[in-house]
Amino acid sequence: MPCSRPTVLALIASLGALTYMDRLLISAAAPAISAEFGFTPTQMGYIFGAFALGYALFEIPTGWWGDSLGPRRALTRIVLGWSLFTALTGAATGLLSFLGIRFFFGAGEAGAFPNIARAVANWFPLRERGRAMSASFLGLAAGAALTAALVLEGVARQGWRVVFFEFGLLGVVWTLVWLWLFEDRPREIGGRVIDAPPEHVDWRDLLPGGKLYRPNLGKICAMYFAYGYSLYFYISWLPTYLLKGRGFSIASTGLFSALPWIFSGAGYMTGGWLTDRIGKTGNLKKARCGVGMFGYAASGMLLIVVANTPNRVTAAAVLAGASFFQALTVSPAWTVCLDVGHRRAGLITGCMNTVGNLGGAIAPVVTGYLVQSTGSWDYPFYLMAAIFAIGAVIWTKVDPMERLV
DSSP states (O other): OOOOHHHHHHHHHHHHHHHHHHHHHHHHHHHHHHHHHTOOHHHHHHHHHHHHHHHHHHHHHHHHHHHHHOHHHHHHHHHHHHHHHHHHHTTOOSHHHHHHHHHHHHHHHTTHHHHHHHHHHHHSOGGGHHHHHHHHHHHHHHHHHHHHHHHHHHHHHHOHHHHHHHHHHHHHHHHHHHHHHOOSSOSOBTTBOSSOOOOOOOGGGGSTTSTTOOHHHHHHHHHHHHHHHHHHIIIIIHHHIIIIISOOOHHHHHHHHHHHHHHHHHHHHHHHHHHHHHHTTTOHIIIIIIHHHHHHHHHHHHHHHHHTOOOHHHHHHHHHHHHHHHHTTHHHHHHHHHHHHGGGHHHHHHHHHHHHHHHHHHHHHHHHHHHHHHSOSHHHHHHHHHHHHHHHHHHTTOOTTOOOO
16 A cells, blocks of 8 residues: 555554554553552652653654654564563563563654654655654544543453553554554655665764754753653652542543643644744744743743642643643654754754753653652642743743754
8 A cells, every 4th residue: 555644643643542552551540559569659750761762762763763763663563562561561570570561562662753753854854844753743632631541440340450451462463563554754756766775874973072962952852841740740740749639539530631631732733833923934943942832831830829829629720731831842852853853853853852851851850859758749839830931031042943964
């Protein structure tokens, strides 16, 4: 079956859904897991953070690998690898096994979104890439919105171990469809190949001190730390916060855990549309950096409101609003990597996402420590707001016109 742009969009949207369904399994199952093993909030924070650490450490080399070998082969290995460790999570027996399995799960999933970006760069012209990237993030939001309710119900009926095995099988099914339908690039349009194979670049040359490193790359990466830090509150602690911090029932927790991801889906699509529309004027600084700065600032302010809102339903609704503005920044961030990285889009997005996931590795541990030591859920929101403020300033320093490779 010949591959086409609609097919590519459907595949990357479904992959986005699968990545976050598997990531969020652990947070939805966390109350049952912590009850069975007696884990403290700090210990659960380490378990959450182990995934992000493995993800961050392997993100750059896996993005580089996809640039070199093509996203078809790279994503096949990635999805099968993380699906294996998703299933193995159900066999964990204690803290050390959880830490090891979740670390290797993160390492297995590393490179998924850089290789999605590589596929988008291969298949879509510059003017359409923001919306094409937003398709993967819309799938992400849809998968994430479904996960909490599905997993909470599945845990209640089958136990948490069976659920991890079932989701691991989903990855195998997706991989078979991917291999059947996807090609690395369009064969030709108008008699010519639309995207030539990338030139060789050693990924280590893009690290600080490397011969291809530029300050602009450092700014892009530092900007994304704020996104990754805040994102991992939703990935790791959201159901626990709603259950224990706000006193929602299990049924209500499933609903209000989905709400931020529903709002995020709208944010991803709006951000993709907005950055493409403004980009058509030729003002890439406004299209990328202006949208990104605004989203960070608005999200940070709403997180402060969450911490100061006594009504639990209002707080959950405002938190969903904060997730909308955070999601607004994703397509500009990933599209700016395509702007400056060109045929090395996978490598540049890998650099950015590495730093974002380092923030994600730190955030669950810091949140767990703050909650355990203070007995309050307010301090994590104040810290996220402060990090967003710094990120908004860094957005103003990014130059989307500077080609890095």
